[in-house]
Amino acid sequence: MATMFHSREAIQEGDIVIVFMSRDNMTAITVTKGQTFHNKFGKYAHDEMIGIKFGSKMHSPPPQSGYIHLLRPTPELWTLSLPHRTQILYMTDIAYITMRLGVRVSGKVIEAGTGSGSMTHSLSRSVGERGKVHSFEYHKARFVKAGEEFEEHGLKNIELQHRNVCKDGFGDVRDVEAIFLDLPAPWEAIPHTPEVLNPNVITRICCFSPCLEQVLKTVTALREEGFSDISTQEVLTRTYDLMMPPPPGSHHLKSVSSITQRLRTHEKRKEERRVIQMRNAREKVRLAKEAAEAEEVAAAGAAEGMEVDAAETSEKRKQPDSEDTEKEAKKARAEGAEGAAEEAPQDDLEGLYDEPPVAWSSMVLTKPSPEMRGHTSYLTFATFYPASIRAQISAQVQDGTTALPTRAATPAAVAE
Structure with missing residues (x-):
């Protein structure tokens, strides 16, 4: 086929x-x-x-x-339409992994954790007809289904095996140039990787892990096996949509000055509402305090045989405070008028500067998606140098003349 x-x-x-x-x-x-x-x-x-x-x-x-x-x-469209058997990799991660691993035409690659086959299809196209993708899946049902799909799709450069690489290694596979591990515990499979990598060239590995705790264990295992240049990245994507120009008469077509004045008016009203709310709150506190004092006076008068009209006392106390409240209101209105007078000269700039018309018909409008695809997993990369170079590095480390070229995994964001 x-x-x-x-x-x-x-x-x-x-x-x-x-x-x-x-x-x-x-x-x-x-x-x-x-x-x-x-x-x-x-x-x-x-x-x-x-x-x-x-x-x-x-x-x-x-x-x-x-x-x-x-x-x-295409592999890109297949990723978006395939039947999901597991969580899959999307093209943002796949493209970055393929580039960092240096996957090439006629190359040999190992993939452990076939899953739904999203990554496998892309690797198959990348290595070409003369290349080879060795894919391993430990789950029997997923192994059978993936094998049927690869045969139906005519992907003859994929060699699929039902094998638990964490316990049994990668079998007789040898001289691969890149390894991709999409496993729950990749650190258990890492000790088996040096024997299958090509010892004569610089080879690379990538581990796909959803949690930083898994990343830390993976990094420790990579260091113990002699891998170098260890780093961790997280790839995120934000989509932008093209938008139609606003229709005639829309508020989007108004001048910047008119929109600015509208915002000023809105802020002024909001400040006035805030002043009124604060005044009402103070008034409630005052009335509660007066009521408590009136009750105390009434209680004291009853004890001494005096009749005290609590209501009359309260009314007398309210009158001067009401006058104070009215003064505060007049003061707030006066301050608002002064603020408007101060802002008036700014609005006069409309007569000094004519805004150029907006050429909506010649503009391309974009709108970023309100949601960005969330975190899928962390990608941990490492390099495995040929035996001769590792021997030189080891000798230099023993002599104290240099340090092993490794660095701690540092989460970073790679945005598209």
Whole structure:
């Protein structure tokens, strides 16, 4: 069977096609005569897909008015549409890992932890037909399903094994150039890695771990096995969407001066509300204090045989304070008027400076996504030098002339 990663122009029977419905809604189908793909927007016969070009827009027959796009499969699209059996790696991590490991055409790579096969498909394309990807999966059901997918997709450069590399190592695999470990306890598999790496070239390893506690154990194991240049990164992605220009009459089309004045007015009203709230709070405290004093006076008068009109006493106390409250209100209004008078000259700048019109039609507007894809895992990288170089470094360390070229793992962010 031909590989799923091809450059044919038109769709043939048996081809894997990525059905694109939206950026967050894609699925993979195998084109088979007599079958139909259904979704909530319509139905699409496989027979009508045969012969049309990849990338074409296919409409549903009446009465539905939906449509889909038929895309040629790539590792990037497969990652977005594959059936999840485990947590998967996305292209942001995959691209960075492939670059840091130096994966090349005709190279040999080990992947431990096949999972859903997202990383495996990308490695298969990177090494090419003459390269080899040795993938290991310890879970029996996932191993069987991944093997069926690789055979169906025609990925002949993948050698899949059902093996627990943490306990049993990597078997008879030798002379690989890069190792990728996506395991719950990668530090248990690291002692088996030096024997499978090519001893004549600089080789590299990457460990994919969700927790810093796992990273610390991994770094310790890497140092013990003689790895150098150890570092840890976290890769995050933020998506930006293109936006349509605002419609005519929208508040977005107003001048900067008018928007500034609107903000000033809003802030002034907010400050006035704050002053009123503070005054009301002081008034409540005063009334509660007067009520308590009136009760004390009434109690004292009853004890001495005197009749005291508590209500009259309270009313007499309120009158001067009410006058004080009115004075405070007049003072606040006067201060507000003075503030407005001080701001007035700033508004006169509109007559001194004419803002140029905004050419919305020639602008490209973007809006960052309110949510950024969260943390998936930490990527710990290390380098393994050839035996001759390690021997020289070891001799220099023993002589005290140099230090082993390792550095502590430092979490850092690599943003796109």
